[in-house]
Amino acid sequence: MSRIQPPGRPFDDPELCASRAELARALRTFLPAEAVLAREEEVRPYECDGLSVYRQTPLLVVLPRDVAEVRQVMRLCHQRRVPVVARGAGTGLSGGALPCGEGIVLSLARLDRILALEPEALLARVQPGVRNLAISEAAAAHGLYYAPDPSSQIACTIGGNVAENSGGVHCLKYGLTVHNVLAIKLVSAAGELIELGGEALDGPGYDLLALYIGSEGMLGITVEVTVRLLPRPPLARALLAAFDDVGRAGAAVGEIIAAGILPAGLEMMDGPAIRAAEDFIGAGYPVEAAAILLCELDGTEAEVAAQVEAVETLLARAGATEVRVSRDETERARFWQGRKSAFPAVGRISPDYYCMDGTIPRRALPEVLRRTAELAAEHDLAVANVFHAGDGNLHPLILFDANRPGELERTEALGARLLELCVEVGGTITGEHGVGVEKLGQMCVQFSARELAQFHAVKSAFDPAGLLNPGKGVPTPRRCSEYRQLPSPAHPHRH
Amino acid sequence: MSRIQPPGRPFDDPELCASRAELARALRTFLPAEAVLAREEEVRPYECDGLSVYRQTPLLVVLPRDVAEVRQVMRLCHQRRVPVVARGAGTGLSGGALPCGEGIVLSLARLDRILALEPEALLARVQPGVRNLAISEAAAAHGLYYAPDPSSQIACTIGGNVAENSGGVHCLKYGLTVHNVLAIKLVSAAGELIELGGEALDGPGYDLLALYIGSEGMLGITVEVTVRLLPRPPLARALLAAFDDVGRAGAAVGEIIAAGILPAGLEMMDGPAIRAAEDFIGAGYPVEAAAILLCELDGTEAEVAAQVEAVETLLARAGATEVRVSRDETERARFWQGRKSAFPAVGRISPDYYCMDGTIPRRALPEVLRRTAELAAEHDLAVANVFHAGDGNLHPLILFDANRPGELERTEALGARLLELCVEVGGTITGEHGVGVEKLGQMCVQFSARELAQFHAVKSAFDPAGLLNPGKGVPTPRRCSEYRQLPSPAHPHRH
Numbered sequence: 001m002s003r004i005q006p007p008g009r010p011f012d013d014p015e016l017c018a019s020r021a022e023l024a025r026a027l028r029t030f031l032p033a034e035a036v037l038a039r040e041e042e043v044r045p046y047e048c049d050g051l052s053v054y055r056q057t058p059l060l061v062v063l064p065r066d067v068a069e070v071r072q073v074m075r076l077c078h079q080r081r082v083p084v085v086a087r088g089a090g091t092g093l094s095g096g097a098l099p100c101g102e103g104i105v106l107s108l109a110r111l112d113r114i115l116a117l118e119p120e121a122l123l124a125r126v127q128p129g130v131r132n133l134a135i136s137e138a139a140a141a142h143g144l145y146y147a148p149d150p151s152s153q154i155a156c157t158i159g160g161n162v163a164e165n166s167g168g169v170h171c172l173k174y175g176l177t178v179h180n181v182l183a184i185k186l187v188s189a190a191g192e193l194i195e196l197g198g199e200a201l202d203g204p205g206y207d208l209l210a211l212y213i214g215s216e217g218m219l220g221i222t223v224e225v226t227v228r229l230l231p232r233p234p235l236a237r238a239l240l241a242a243f244d245d246v247g248r249a250g251a252a253v254g255e256i257i258a259a260g261i262l263p264a265g266l267e268m269m270d271g272p273a274i275r276a277a278e279d280f281i282g283a284g285y286p287v288e289a290a291a292i293l294l295c296e297l298d299g300t301e302a303e304v305a306a307q308v309e310a311v312e313t314l315l316a317r318a319g320a321t322e323v324r325v326s327r328d329e330t331e332r333a334r335f336w337q338g339r340k341s342a343f344p345a346v347g348r349i350s351p352d353y354y355c356m357d358g359t360i361p362r363r364a365l366p367e368v369l370r371r372t373a374e375l376a377a378e379h380d381l382a383v384a385n386v387f388h389a390g391d392g393n394l395h396p397l398i399l400f401d402a403n404r405p406g407e408l409e410r411t412e413a414l415g416a417r418l419l420e421l422c423v424e425v426g427g428t429i430t431g432e433h434g435v436g437v438e439k440l441g442q443m444c445v446q447f448s449a450r451e452l453a454q455f456h457a458v459k460s461a462f463d464p465a466g467l468l469n470p471g472k473g474v475p476t477p478r479r480c481s482e483y484r485q486l487p488s489p490a491h492p493h494r495h
Numbered sequence: 496m497s498r499i500q501p502p503g504r505p506f507d508d509p510e511l512c513a514s515r516a517e518l519a520r521a522l523r524t525f526l527p528a529e530a531v532l533a534r535e536e537e538v539r540p541y542e543c544d545g546l547s548v549y550r551q552t553p554l555l556v557v558l559p560r561d562v563a564e565v566r567q568v569m570r571l572c573h574q575r576r577v578p579v580v581a582r583g584a585g586t587g588l589s590g591g592a593l594p595c596g597e598g599i600v601l602s603l604a605r606l607d608r609i610l611a612l613e614p615e616a617l618l619a620r621v622q623p624g625v626r627n628l629a630i631s632e633a634a635a636a637h638g639l640y641y642a643p644d645p646s647s648q649i650a651c652t653i654g655g656n657v658a659e660n661s662g663g664v665h666c667l668k669y670g671l672t673v674h675n676v677l678a679i680k681l682v683s684a685a686g687e688l689i690e691l692g693g694e695a696l697d698g699p700g701y702d703l704l705a706l707y708i709g710s711e712g713m714l715g716i717t718v719e720v721t722v723r724l725l726p727r728p729p730l731a732r733a734l735l736a737a738f739d740d741v742g743r744a745g746a747a748v749g750e751i752i753a754a755g756i757l758p759a760g761l762e763m764m765d766g767p768a769i770r771a772a773e774d775f776i777g778a779g780y781p782v783e784a785a786a787i788l789l790c791e792l793d794g795t796e797a798e799v800a801a802q803v804e805a806v807e808t809l810l811a812r813a814g815a816t817e818v819r820v821s822r823d824e825t826e827r828a829r830f831w832q833g834r835k836s837a838f839p840a841v842g843r844i845s846p847d848y849y850c851m852d853g854t855i856p857r858r859a860l861p862e863v864l865r866r867t868a869e870l871a872a873e874h875d876l877a878v879a880n881v882f883h884a885g886d887g888n889l890h891p892l893i894l895f896d897a898n899r900p901g902e903l904e905r906t907e908a909l910g911a912r913l914l915e916l917c918v919e920v921g922g923t924i925t926g927e928h929g930v931g932v933e934k935l936g937q938m939c940v941q942f943s944a945r946e947l948a949q950f951h952a953v954k955s956a957f958d959p960a961g962l963l964n965p966g967k968g969v970p971t972p973r974r975c976s977e978y979r980q981l982p983s984p985a986h987p988h989r990h
Contacts, residue, residue: 120753121858143755165697176697178705179674192945200854201886202660202671202709204925204934204941205950205969210673210705214697231755258615260638260726302797359695363616391696430699439699446699450687455700457956462949474700 008101011040011057016102020059023082023104027062030072037061046105049090049097050152054437058085058099063107067185067193067223073106074221075191083470084189086217088128088160091152093355094436096163096216096472103470106221108159114138115224121199122229123182128159128222132166135227144229147174150432151340159222165214167432169265169339172390173298176432178213180228186212186220189463194220211458216434217469219462233298236264237308238335241320242289246270246373246385249291250365252318253389256295257362259314261307265296266390270369273342273384273397280345283338286322293320293389294339296332342386343397350382350399354411358419360392360427371421372396379414381407393431394422420445435473443473444480452480503596506535506552511597515554518577518599522557525567532556541600544585544592545647549932553580553594560605562680562688562718568601569716570686578965579684581712583623583655586647588850589931591658591711591967598965601716603654609633610719616694617724618677623654623717627661630722639724642669645927646835654717660709662927664760664834667885668793671927673708675723681707681715684958689715706953711929712964714957728793731759732803733830736815737784741765741868741880744786745860747813748884751790752857754809756802760791761885765864768837768879768892775840778833781817788815788884789834791827837881838892845877845894849906853914855887855922866916867891874909876902888926889917915940930968938968939975947975 009016024038037043038060047055059082064070077084083103090097099105112129119142124135132153136145149168150156156166162184167176174180183197197209212219243249249268256266269277270291278285285292293315297307308325315323326332338345346353360368369385376383376398387395396418400411419429419442429435429442443452455474459466475483504511519533532538533555542550554577559565572579578598585592594600607624614637619630627648631640644663645651651661657679662671669675678692692704707714738744744763751761764772765786773780780787788810792802803820810818821827833840841848855863864880871878871893882890891913895906914924914937924930924937938947950969954961970978 120749121856122752165702167697171696178697178702188949194946194949198923199856199887199921200923200926201666201888202662202673202854202926203923204930204938205946206710206714206953207660207673207705207708208949208953210702211953213702215701219701254615257617300798300801302801303795306795306797359697361616361694392694393696426694428693428695428698431695431697435699443699451689451700454683454689454703454956458701458703458706458953461952461956 008056016059023080024060026076027060027073031062031064031069035063035065037063043105046087046090046099046107049092049095051093051095051436051438054095054098056099056101058105059102061105061107063110065110067187070106070187070221070223071191071193074187074189077104077467078190078465081465081467083467084221085469086159086163086221088157088163089131089152089155091156092160092164092436093357093433094430094438096434096436096469098437098472100470108157108222111223117142119144119229123199123226124229125224125226126158127224128162129157132156132158132161139229143232145232146227147180147230148177151343158225158227162213162222162225163215163217164432164434167388167393169267169388172266172388173262173264174230178210181209181213181225182228183226184209184212184222185224186222188220189465189468197226199226214434216436216473218459218473219468233264235301235304236296236298236332237304238326238332239295239308239311239315240324240335241293241295241315242286242322243291243293243319244289244321245319246291246369247366248319249293250369250389252293252315252320253365254362255314255318256311257390259310261310263295263311263390264298265294266388267294267339268292268385268387268389269339269342270385272382273346273386274338276345276349276384277338277342280348281337281341283334285338289321294335339386346384346397346399351401351403354398354400354415356394356396356398356415356418357431357433358394358422358427358429359431360394360422360425362392364425364427365389365392368394368421368425372418375414375417375421379410381410381414388431392427416442437472440475440479441483443475444483449477449480452477503551511554514597518575519555521571522555522568526557526559526564530558530560532558538600541582541585541594541602544587544590546588546590546931546933549590549593551594551596553600554597556600556602558602558605562682565601565682565716565718566686566688569682569684572599572962573685573960576960576962578962579716580964581654581658581716583652583658584626584647584650586651587655587659587931588852588928589925589933591929591931591964593932593967595965603652603717606718612637614639614724618694618721619724620719620721621653622719623657624652627651627653627656634724638727640727641722642675642725643672646838653720653722657708657717657720658710658712659927659929662883662888664762664883667761667883668757668759669725673705676704676708676720677723678721679704679707679717680719681717683715684960684963692721694721709929711931711968713954713968714963728759730796730799731791731793731827732799733821733827734790734792734803734806734810735819735830736788736790736810737781737817738786738788738814739784739816740814741786741864742861743814744788745864745884747788747810747815748860749857750809750813751806752885754805756805758790758806758885759793760789761883762789762834763787763880763882763884764834764837765880767877768841768881769833771840771844771879772833772837775843776832776836778829780833784816789830834881841879841892841894846896846898849893849895849910851889851891851893851910851913852926852928853889853917853922853924854926855889855917855920857887859920859922860884860887863889863916863920867913870909870912870916874905876905876909883926886926887922911937932967935970935974936978938970939978944972944975947972
């Protein structure tokens with residue numbers, strides 16, 4: 001990762017200082033002074049997002065208050081060829097909001113209003129800085145909610161969710177951001193306002209809405225999002241199944257799906273994750289288990305009862321050593337508590353951890369879990385697994401100590417190897433965290449040169465000057481040839 | 496429509512004959528002679544698709560047998576700058592497969608094999624010429640099916656479904672083609688093989704898969720499609736509700752959806768459509784009704800029972816004069832029989848009919864139905880309405896007689912007016928039929944010049960020479976300025 005990233009120039013580099021002062025002056029002709037942050041202590045909080053191993057101070061941080069101001073900022077930056085990195089809450093995990101040292105960070109935090117809530121039409125029109133959970137809170141009075149629920153949903157914004165096509169525990173049944181957004185208004189690299197999508201299921205012309213969602217701020221600046229709202233299901237119950245073998249738990253996942261049951265959530269934790277969570281939160285998890293599955297079923301009472309019965313039978317037949325069914329909301333919340341606190345729980349038992357994100361076909365679960373353990377042993381590192389099993393979205397947590405010489409490098413190597421394992425079994429290098437700067441190298445493994453060229457061509461169709469979030473998402477051919485020359489074990493199967 | 500389309504050169508134009516002979520020779524260096532159709536009587540069957548008011552003979556028709564041959568054809572055409580129009584079963588309704596007089600028609604009919612069916616992974620890998628229904632037939636042995644069911648599903652191919660992002664009666668619950676396709680292999684304009692998507696819910700890079708689906712053959716030639724299969728629901732029941740007022744039926748649709756019920760299908764027919772269908776097929780429809788709703792609910796027995804009860808109550812409260820619930824599969828089939836035969840039924844009562852396709856927000860249903868009737872009266876034409884009410888996808892059928900002077904022109908004018916009405920209420924000019932050549936004019940109403948320019952830029956990112964299905968889908972700026980100069984009543988609200 002960081003081995004390839006060239007170090008940026010220091011904040012007080014004289015040339016940077018001069019262009020900073022000049023650009024700030026130009027921005028302040030139409031923005032209030034306080035909306036342009038130019039001092040080092042002001043811009044420092046923007047130097048990284050949730051992937052804190054990468055840090056870079058931006059030239060300036062700009063905080064417009066409305067769409068008109070966003071357009072003015074973009075027109076100015078376009079005129080002067082200044083790179084622009086959009087930023088929501090900065091909770092991203094792949095470095096997608098990492099600043100560019102010679103460009104501005106455009107924070108959408110002040111565009112934080114819910115513009116309309118239409119319960120009959122099952123939709124809400126919101127500004128990009130609205131927090132994910134705030135939408136569901138506003139819709140709750142009408143019995144509605146916004147389905148995608150990334151684990152950062154208290155903090156993360158809908159604009160960031162659009163950038164990363166965020167998912168969450170419930171996306172197996174309710175889909176990712178792309179399945180729950182109806183329309184977007186964006187400001188183009190040149191400062192023009194463009195509308196994508198609409199309330200209809202389909203629209204004429206190319207599906208630029210779907211193309212835009214998940215494009216990591218590289219095609220435009222999101223200034224308004226119309227989201228689909230769903231009626232809150234009348235009932236949800238959770239099952240907790242213990243297994244004495246990780247592979248058997250993985251196989252059970254495939255059997256539930258193949259039986260035609262679509263759980264609202266189907267999560268898996270392995271032994272190390274179970275024990276870390278239990279030590280931390282005391283959710284009553286079976287600490288001797290090699291793996292647990294958490295399966296949530298929602299719908300009407302009759303529907304849930306029928307599905308609970310079917311899943312119980314399937315789990316028992318798949319070799320579960322114990323199956324519990326939540327009796328009430330308190331118990332359901334307790335089942336989830338351990339899962340929800342798994343990341344901080346792992347943080348307690350290891351000085352550092354690195355959360356990976358890859359996706360595999362469900363049928364490959366047992367094999368990938370086995371090979372993950374083998375690779376961890378080869379790299380002399382421990383891995384805890386906590387993930388969205390139902391949709392094959394893995395989140396191996398590599399435990400390490402950055403203060404021990406060589407451990408960060410071994411962690412990076414293992415992380416890269418695990419992502420490439422996902423590609424080998426027919427999966428992908430990201431499930432919901434995006435590529436950002438973190439996975440540029442693995443993009444060279446996932447895609448052919450022809451496919452990467454196609455991505456660049458599409459990018460140019462939106463941003464010919466390459467000013468929007470440069471250096472993210474899609475590697476240059478040069479970057480790929482550098483990556484391929486890296487010493488093993490970053491990608492040992494190539495050597 | 497046809498007033499703008501310039502007439503193509505005749506098939507026996509000497510210059511065309513020369514290039515035809517030359518190109519046929521080049522193609523036959525790698526294709527068997529019978530795979531290159533060059534005689535007028537051979538190419539005549541390809542001169543139009545389901546929208547038969549537009550006709551044009553192609554230079555040649557080519558029928559490759561595998562991906563390698565498709566690539567060779569594309570490379571040759573790319574080298575020689577020959578336009579290529581891909582064709583599936585030719586059942587499209589917007590002229591998307593209308594040939595180009597100076598280019599080839601590339602028929603995918605011979606790529607008709609199901610390559611793999613994986614019941615555990617819930618997917619099938621098929622060639623583009625496989626018929627939509629053939630996938631469900633092959634999957635039936637495993638209790639699975641392919642959900643999108645356009646009314647042409649017996650004949651239409653999955654490649655064509657991808658081109659038009661086809662829907663069908665069940666897309667309200669199960670989505671359009673874009674929601675049911677996992678991956679696509681395509682041959683680019685330059686003859687390269689590109690893979691889009693994969694088995695995972697999300698993938699890295701821009702979502703080119705969604706961009707490609709619905710792109711009407713303008714971005715590439717589809718040579719393989721991986722579709723998602725779903726478990727066949729254990730039970731389905733249908734409700735038939737009669738209303739003495741079209742607006743009340745429209746309002747009932749919104750109330751069902753707002754109550755959080757997602758029917759498998761929710762269709763509406765108005766008086767003229769009901770009576771035409773009943774005369775034709777005798778399904779037992781209430782012929783005095785101003786409108787009927789057909790609502791299908793599927794799932795487990797408990798789930799369906801609960802939903803049937805809820806919908807019955809809602810329909811009664813919404814003012815239905817009669818509600819019937821299917822008692823068995825025979826009765827459910829009879830309820831649907833009238834709906835399914837509505838188009839041919841209307842064909843019996845009118846010498847000609849023109850099927851429109853537009854989408855509106857559900858809340859606008861009562862208003863749009865009222866204004867449709869007013870506009871029909873203004874144009875002195877009758878309209879029958881049969882449509883996917885649940886997702887607001889209208890299909891007004893304009894009844895006319897092409898032999899009466901002026902009626903075709905009045906029909907075209909009314910059709911354009913109805914599509915623009917959809918745009919006025921916040922909807923779109925197509926629900927599932929695509930733009931093709933039919934709706935190029937209305938694209939100028941739907942989109943701003945900036946948005947159309949963005950479409951052209953994306954097109955260029957795939958097909959810089961503009962060889963793939965030229966003249967379809969996205970109008971040129973010139974076409975839009977011509978359209979805007981047309982005399983009313985093509986777009987009376989502009990004058």
